[in-house]
Amino acid sequence: MRAVVQDRYGTPDVLAPADLGTPAPGAGQVLVRVRAASVNYADWLFLTGTPYLLRLAAGPRRPKNPVRGTDLAGVVEAVGPGVTGVRAGDEVLGQGEGTFAEYALARADHLVAKPANLTFEQAAALPMAGLTALHGLRAAKAAAGDRVLVNGAAGGVGSFAVQLARHRGCVVTAVCGGSDELLRSVGVDDVIDYRTRDFTREDARYDVILDNVGNHSPTALCRVLTRRGTLLPNSGRGGRWLGSLPRIVRGAVTSPLVGRRIKVYVSTPNPADLAELVALAEAGAVVPLVGRTYPLERVADALAHVGAGHARGKVVVTT
Structure with a gap:
């Protein structure tokens, strides 16, 4: 072969x-x-x-x-x-x-x-990107009315996360490079171009932040979370020896100090969740x-x- x-x-x-x-x-x-x-x-x-x-x-x-x-x-x-x-x-x-x-x-x-x-x-x-997004939002207990920000929304995990969050009834902000009409076409409420706006320095607050990029410190991200907000770190980028592990550890230490929750989760394949994801795609709820x-x-x-x-x-x- x-x-x-x-x-x-x-x-x-x-x-x-x-x-x-x-x-x-x-x-x-x-x-x-x-x-x-x-x-x-x-x-x-x-x-x-x-x-x-x-x-x-x-x-x-x-x-x-x-x-x-x-x-x-x-x-x-x-x-x-x-x-x-x-x-x-x-x-x-x-x-x-x-x-x-x-x-x-x-x-x-x-x-x-x-x-x-x-x-x-x-x-x-x-499979992998969709399940990672599904399991992340589930770990954060994202619910209808929650304000969800996805950093790196135009990529694989991000493009599924914004759609799954909208399906849950969340208000979704996508952070990506450019004004992405494709993301707006799948229901995103707001698009932030990271090249011209730094969301960590704005006044908006979010109940859930899914960070697929790792270009902001956990402290900066926690500053724009609500008091009961959850940060989901999902960036594989980092150092040559330990990758993003030191950043996650620092975030876990920072979390109780700033009164926010940093949720580290593991996405593993299973037929029930994959079937749920496929059913949403078959129905057109996720593209x-x-x-x-x-x-x-x-x-x-x-x-x-x-x-x-x-x-x-x-x-x-x-x-």
């Missing part, structure tokens, strides 16, 4: 096309013929091997799994022992292993049926905003675009 592999950590230059054997599904696994796979910032981190802390799991000197990619949408090719409810020929979406390839393995409980009214590109855009698509042979370009930090919507690789 065609795939794009890396034999060492580094820039997108370390990626190369390769012909690999098609994997066989084991117990509880499904083999998917990948039609589309979206790029997440996590893929960039595992490509570069930074922060170094993640190499404890990914491999100290070189990646254990040479194929990047987690999100996928495609057609079931085969199922392993013990798999029920999924069969060859089904169109599915979810998360797997090494999805920047023609075929990928996935746990059966990490997949759900793809709605007919979503393209494979839209379906592949949903996966696909910014750019690349063929499999240009995975390096796709990762470079995401790694630069200015991707709008989701970046998707097609096979």
Whole structure:
């Protein structure tokens, strides 16, 4: 099968096309013929091997799994022992292993049926970014009437977060580069261009801030929270050794001092939440905003675009 592999950590230059054997599904696994796979910032981190802390799991000197990619949408090719409810020929979406390839393995409980009214590109855009946004708003207990600000609203997680917040009845402010009509088209109440306005120096106060960028200190962000407000740090950017962990720790120390809550949450895939997200997308309440698509042979370009930090919507690789 065609795939794009890396034999060492580094820039997108370390990626190369390769012909690999098609994997066989084991117990509880499904083999998917990948039609589309979206790029997440996590893929960039595992490509570069930074922060170094993640190499404890990914491999100290070189990646254990040479194929990047987690999100996928495609057609079931085969199922392993013990798999029920999924069969060859089904169109599915979810998360797997090494999805920047023609075929990928996935746990059966990490997949759900793809709605007919979503393209494979839209379906592949949903899982990681959509679940991260869903779990963040749930952790903050965002409710109707709450004022929610999403920093980095035009990216993958941000574009889902603003829509999910509006679906909950929140008043949503999006922070991004430029006056983004696309975000207004999905229900955002206000758009702040970070190049001309610094929301941390304005008078507005927010009940929830989802920070996907990490370009403001926790203290500055807490200043524009309401007294019972919640800050959700979701930036993977940071130092080469520990990433954003020191910033989160400093924020946790700051939180009680300024009387605000900093909520650190972990988003893990599960079929119930993925099915909820897909149902919202099928009903049109959430629209996966696909910014750019690349063929499999240009995975390096796709990762470079995401790694630069200015991707709008989701970046998707097609096979």
